[in-house]
Amino acid sequence: KAGVTQTPRYLIKTRGQQVTLSCSPISGHRSVSWYQQTPGQGLQFLFEYFSETQRNKGNFPGRFSGRQFSNSRSEMNVSTLELGDSALYLCASSFSGGSNNEQFFGPGTRLTVL
């Protein structure tokens, strides 16, 4: 079974631009969660999507948004990029989501904002 895939793996943007990251979950998994990982803050929960609906949301500004498609693939968008948005963005899939299931993480997208 193929694992979670994320594209692109690396991205360099400048302040003010916007970016879209993509995540393809493991086949059969309906939940996709997004996390921001930085050296100082660890793994911060952004949001979770299940069956195309946002089921949970972390404490990030509205510049961070996401969506999920009918095939469970998910995208995350960050608008008006700031220097502080530089981070590793990880997505994780699970069969039914929530907090009681093992999360399978993708390799991440390394975003650098200049």
Added chain:
Amino acid sequence: GQQVMQIPQYQHVQEGEDFTTYCNSSTTLSNIQWYKQRPGGHPVFLIQLVKSGEVKKQKRLTFQFGEAKKNSSLHITATQTTDVGTYFCAGASNTGKLIFGQGTTLQVKP
């Protein structure tokens, strides 16, 4: 909001020594999960603890969940160089979110 604190942030040990990382939540957890992230890699699920006072072992790794379901620990006996990485606990809140601790980065000197 709910917080999950993990200590220590870093630990350097000599190969063969033991290692422990501790996780504490500000609220009662429904379960706790542990993940390992190798340098340059992504977090990989290790285990989930659900019951109060639960203890689970995986070879040299021992995981405990506190009686009050607010703290947990991971103990590695006789560390090896393959144990190098960052260990995260993740507490499950009643809101359905997984709250990750800041992680403990383990370095093992051969």
